Amino acid sequence: MEQAVPDPERRLQPATLEPLGHPDAGLESAVGEEAEGARDEGPGDGTMMENNFWLKKIEISVSEAEKRTGRNAMNMQETYTAYLIETRSVEHIDGQSVLTDSLWRRYSEFELLRNYLLVYYPHIVVPPLPEKRAEFVWHKLSADNMDPDFVERRRIGLENFLLRVASHPILCRDKIFYLFLTQEGNWKETVNETGFQLKADSRLKALNATFRVKNPDKRFTELKHYSDELQSVISHLLRVRARVADRLYGVYKVHGNYGRVFSEWSAIEKEMGDGLQSAGHHMDVYASSIDDILEDEEHYADQLKEYLFYAEALRAVCRKHELMQYDLEMAAQDLASKKQQCEELATGTVRTFSLKGMTTKLFGQETPEQREARIKVLEEQINEGEQQLKSKNQEGREFVKNAWADIERFKEQKNHDLKEALISYAVMQISMCKKGIQVWTNAKECFSKM
Amino acid sequence: MGPSSKSAIPASRENQINGCVVSAASGISRFLHECGNGVLPATSQEDPSCCANHRIPKCQHNEGPYLAGVGRSPVFSKSPHLSGVCAQPPTGQEASLDSRWTAAEGRERTAGGPPKALPSTGPQSLRDMPHPLAGSSSEEAVGGDSTPSPDLLTARSFGDKDLILPNGGTPAGPASPASSSSLLNRLQLDDDIDGETRDLFVTVDDPKKHVCTMETYITYRITTKSTRVEFDLPEYSVRRRYQDFDWLRNKLEESQPTHLIPPLPEKFVVKGVVDRFSEEFVETRRKALDKFLKRITDHPVLSFNEHFNVFLTAKDLNAHKKQGMALLTRVGESVKHVTGGYKLRSRPLEFAAIGEYLDTFALKLGTIDRIAQRIIKEEIEYLVELREYGPVYSTWSALEGELAEPLEGVSACIGNCSTALEELTEDMTEDFLPVLREYILYSDCMKSVLKKRDQVQAEYEAKLEAVALRKEERPKVPANVEKCQDRMECFNADLKADMERWQNSKRQDFRQLLMGMADKNIQYYEKCLMAWESIIPLLQEKQEAK
Numbered sequence: 001m002e003q004a005v006p007d008p009e010r011r012l013q014p015a016t017l018e019p020l021g022h023p024d025a026g027l028e029s030a031v032g033e034e035a036e037g038a039r040d041e042g043p044g045d046g047t048m049m050e051n052n053f054w055l056k057k058i059e060i061s062v063s064e065a066e067k068r069t070g071r072n073a074m075n076m077q078e079t080y081t082a083y084l085i086e087t088r089s090v091e092h093i094d095g096q097s098v099l100t101d102s103l104w105r106r107y108s109e110f111e112l113l114r115n116y117l118l119v120y121y122p123h124i125v126v127p128p129l130p131e132k133r134a135e136f137v138w139h140k141l142s143a144d145n146m147d148p149d150f151v152e153r154r155r156i157g158l159e160n161f162l163l164r165v166a167s168h169p170i171l172c173r174d175k176i177f178y179l180f181l182t183q184e185g186n187w188k189e190t191v192n193e194t195g196f197q198l199k200a201d202s203r204l205k206a207l208n209a210t211f212r213v214k215n216p217d218k219r220f221t222e223l224k225h226y227s228d229e230l231q232s233v234i235s236h237l238l239r240v241r242a243r244v245a246d247r248l249y250g251v252y253k254v255h256g257n258y259g260r261v262f263s264e265w266s267a268i269e270k271e272m273g274d275g276l277q278s279a280g281h282h283m284d285v286y287a288s289s290i291d292d293i294l295e296d297e298e299h300y301a302d303q304l305k306e307y308l309f310y311a312e313a314l315r316a317v318c319r320k321h322e323l324m325q326y327d328l329e330m331a332a333q334d335l336a337s338k339k340q341q342c343e344e345l346a347t348g349t350v351r352t353f354s355l356k357g358m359t360t361k362l363f364g365q366e367t368p369e370q371r372e373a374r375i376k377v378l379e380e381q382i383n384e385g386e387q388q389l390k391s392k393n394q395e396g397r398e399f400v401k402n403a404w405a406d407i408e409r410f411k412e413q414k415n416h417d418l419k420e421a422l423i424s425y426a427v428m429q430i431s432m433c434k435k436g437i438q439v440w441t442n443a444k445e446c447f448s449k450m
Numbered sequence: 451m452g453p454s455s456k457s458a459i460p461a462s463r464e465n466q467i468n469g470c471v472v473s474a475a476s477g478i479s480r481f482l483h484e485c486g487n488g489v490l491p492a493t494s495q496e497d498p499s500c501c502a503n504h505r506i507p508k509c510q511h512n513e514g515p516y517l518a519g520v521g522r523s524p525v526f527s528k529s530p531h532l533s534g535v536c537a538q539p540p541t542g543q544e545a546s547l548d549s550r551w552t553a554a555e556g557r558e559r560t561a562g563g564p565p566k567a568l569p570s571t572g573p574q575s576l577r578d579m580p581h582p583l584a585g586s587s588s589e590e591a592v593g594g595d596s597t598p599s600p601d602l603l604t605a606r607s608f609g610d611k612d613l614i615l616p617n618g619g620t621p622a623g624p625a626s627p628a629s630s631s632s633l634l635n636r637l638q639l640d641d642d643i644d645g646e647t648r649d650l651f652v653t654v655d656d657p658k659k660h661v662c663t664m665e666t667y668i669t670y671r672i673t674t675k676s677t678r679v680e681f682d683l684p685e686y687s688v689r690r691r692y693q694d695f696d697w698l699r700n701k702l703e704e705s706q707p708t709h710l711i712p713p714l715p716e717k718f719v720v721k722g723v724v725d726r727f728s729e730e731f732v733e734t735r736r737k738a739l740d741k742f743l744k745r746i747t748d749h750p751v752l753s754f755n756e757h758f759n760v761f762l763t764a765k766d767l768n769a770h771k772k773q774g775m776a777l778l779t780r781v782g783e784s785v786k787h788v789t790g791g792y793k794l795r796s797r798p799l800e801f802a803a804i805g806e807y808l809d810t811f812a813l814k815l816g817t818i819d820r821i822a823q824r825i826i827k828e829e830i831e832y833l834v835e836l837r838e839y840g841p842v843y844s845t846w847s848a849l850e851g852e853l854a855e856p857l858e859g860v861s862a863c864i865g866n867c868s869t870a871l872e873e874l875t876e877d878m879t880e881d882f883l884p885v886l887r888e889y890i891l892y893s894d895c896m897k898s899v900l901k902k903r904d905q906v907q908a909e910y911e912a913k914l915e916a917v918a919l920r921k922e923e924r925p926k927v928p929a930n931v932e933k934c935q936d937r938m939e940c941f942n943a944d945l946k947a948d949m950e951r952w953q954n955s956k957r958q959d960f961r962q963l964l965m966g967m968a969d970k971n972i973q974y975y976e977k978c979l980m981a982w983e984s985i986i987p988l989l990q991e992k993q994e995a996k
Contacts, residue, residue, distance in 0.1 A: 237843070279964065423990065436971065
């Protein structure tokens with residue numbers, strides 16, 4: 001690990017691309033174009049083949065994690081973990097030509113990728129990243145970011161993230177994503193060139209800012225409500241599960257004391273000695289079996305955590321919709337007030353009390369020319385506003401259509417995944433029970449020989 | 451030498467019975483063989499050395515009256531133990547004390563219907579030990595240090611014997627166990643652990659709360675069923691409170707100082723405030739009291755103790771309690787007169803080993819007790835979390851459509867697991883901990899008996915030393931020193947036999963206890979396994995249907 005220290009710096013330099021070699025460059029250009037083309041064609045044009053081409057053509061895995069030290073932008077010493085992403089590209093259907101590509105990425109780059117995806121695909125429930133810091137863990141697991149167990153679990157989480165993006169019908173065709181997998185150097189610059197940060201709606205970040213929407217879409221309101229509830233129930237579940245794991249750990253480990261005391265006791269017993277001694281051994285086995293059991297359970301917790309973060313992604317879509325609705329309503333309101341003004345000017349009647357009305361009364365009527373000019377300006381603005389409203393309406397409808405399609409897809413995925421998770425959890429419990437029965441049966445056998 | 455050699459005759463006969471009947475029956479058999487072999491030559495009466503060295507069985511007293519009864523009783527596999535194991539040397543003071551006890555007991559018995567042995571010994575039996583073997587010792591007791599006529603004694607001993615053993619005048623005959631076999635079979639029950647035959651059954655149940663103006667207390671019903679002749683009725687049912695048990699134990703300790711008396715449950719089980727009238731407390735105590743009586747019942751000597759009999763049968767125990775009061779102080783004196791600070795010249799290795807064993811044993815049991823309590827505590831905390839964990843899945847299921855059923859299933863499953871866990875902790879609290887506690891108390895009891903034995907040995911050694919100083923003047927070892935030696939040897943023999951019994955029952959109890967613990971855990975896991983396995987199809991079906 002230590003000798004790898006200078007490595008990342010060199011590799012991250014744009015100039016030192018040579019370790020990747022030529023085959024990669026060829027692949028990159030070939031598939032890259034395809035990806036580019038797919039995106040340009042727009043969502044409507046994608047054929048089924050193209051929808052899934054990532055999955056068909058590339059196998060992705062995050063196969064290794066490595067601790068590294070380097071210098072950050074401020075030239076400060078920092079330690080981080082880099083993850084090795086391996087992609088196997090199956091160019092031909094018969095799978096003859098298999099190209100393997102691998103490159104290192106760190107967590108912050110994954111974050112950048114996800115932020116980019118969030119901005120460019122607001123109507124999509126973007127798959128979440130694994131947690132940055134260990135949360136909801138039972139006491140035995142350390143919350144240290146460099147802890148090997150944590151790094152390993154994060155490695156699995158990151159791989160899962162890449163697979164989720166790659167299997168997403170729309171996200172998989174993104175060029176930046178493709179470059180993330182294939183182009184080690186210069187990637188950050190490429191992302192920044194897209195100017196996604198400018199596009200990012202700063203209002204989205206203001207978490208608690210509520211915009212009063214007059215006509216909220218009922219479906220999105222419900223969805224927002226659901227994601228709030230889901231988030232709270234899963235986080236509650238994870239908290240309690242961590243405590244359950246803690247207690248279970250205690251129960252097993254205290255049994256380990258029997259191992260010691262039985263063995264000590266056996267020393268003073270004649271007939272009972274052997275039975276006690278070997279029963280003590282089984283108690284030791286029992287106590288140590290909990291480590292593996294809880295490690296397996298941690299995987300289940302990670303599956304739940306993914307959906308905890310998915311709830312946040314779901315909320316982001318809802319919020320985006322809310323903002324669009326808000327913009328739409330604001331535009332409509334603006335238009336309506338302008339229309340009213342125009343009408344007042346044309347008819348000369350003031351329906352509502354206004355400052356303008358007062359000035360008119362105080363300082364006398366405007367000249368007809370002035371009035372004509374103002375009406376003209378207003379009419380132009382109204383025209384513009386109507387156009388804008390129309391496009392916003394169109395945009396909104398488009399958004400709702402796309403977002404809802406993705407939400408439906410997400411729901412299906414969620415039901416499927418969680419059922420799988422529950423099954424694997426039940427299987428884990430079953431295997432734990434079987435282990436318990438086995439150990440106690442062995443112990444009983446020993447006791448019966450006493 | 452005179453009195454002891456005479457007494458050796460019936461003693462040896464009884465030991466022949468021992469050899470025949472008990473040898474295979476119990477853990478003490480080995481010891482009995484030793485005794486039997488040792489005493490057998492004494493029948494010749496001409497070998498004084500034999501008499502001096504193996505007088506252990508001669509000095510029967512307290513068990514006397516019962517033995518008489520048992521001899522007649524068809525089921526008597528236990529009675530032989532008595533003669534072999536339970537011996538108490540009749541020092542002048544204690545013998546007279548004992549005779550008083552028997553006198554009291556005798557009166558009581560007369561009231562209920564005197565045993566056959568009594569008429570033969572005449573009015574004396576009211577004061578003396580009516581035991582045939584103890585005939586001589588009772589004579590001794592009555593006469594103090596005076597030497598009774600050997601002829602008379604011998605004759606009486608034989609006379610007693612004939613009366614007592616109706617199935618052929620020869621006690622050595624194997625006819626007795628044979629004739630008892632039918633009844634023996636009938637009475638052999640499940641709790642017949644080590645092949646010993648049960649002819650006395652005692653159960654403690656039906657606790658009742660009594661509220662008086664002065665105090666509130668719990669009484670327990672004690673039901674006795676027996677075929678033993680000492681019991682006039684086949685069945686008794688009395689109510690006793692904890693105090694009465696305490697009285698019984700004190701009496702047993704007093705009257706059988708050489709035996710290991712099983713422990714009573716602690717007066718207050720847990721430090722601090724415990725609701726003495728709570729259902730759990732009363733039930734735990736009931737079980738412990740039941741165990742206490744069962745242990746006495748199973749003991750070949752203690753079960754024949756007259757105080758035990760009184761405890762099981764007397765309508766008004768308080769009358770008996772008052773009777774004992776005056777004597778209590780005297781017994782105390784007799785124990786106290788042994789100087790405590792005396793250092794033993796040679797503590798037999800085996801007793802030193804027992805002492806060491808008990809120290810470690812108590813230590814280890816204490817640790818196990820703590821571990822068991824800690825496990826229960828952890829399990830209860832685990833249970834608390836599980837109780838919260840399950841419902842979260844229910845809450846979640848309310849949000850979902852398709853997932854609702856699987857989540858509800860998981861919730862129910864966790865609920866089932868917590869119920870199973872609760873049962874496990876309850877079982878462990880009720881069944882596991884009390885047994886551990888009993889054995890911790892047991893080791894204390896044993897330590898105190900060991901201490902008593904050391905005192906007796908100290909007394910003997912002190913006397914021996916005193917004699918050694920005057921050896922030139924009197925070459926013959928005085929009788930009281932000899933008695934003292936007897937006493938020590940009897941004590942050793944009793945204790946060894948009890949230790950062996952205890953070791954046996956300990957082994958069985960712990961085997962049962964630990965297997966029970968394993969069983970409970972297996973059951974718990976099986977219940978959980980069933981619960982989890984039952985929801986798998988629920989989860990999978992949905993998956994396929996989709």
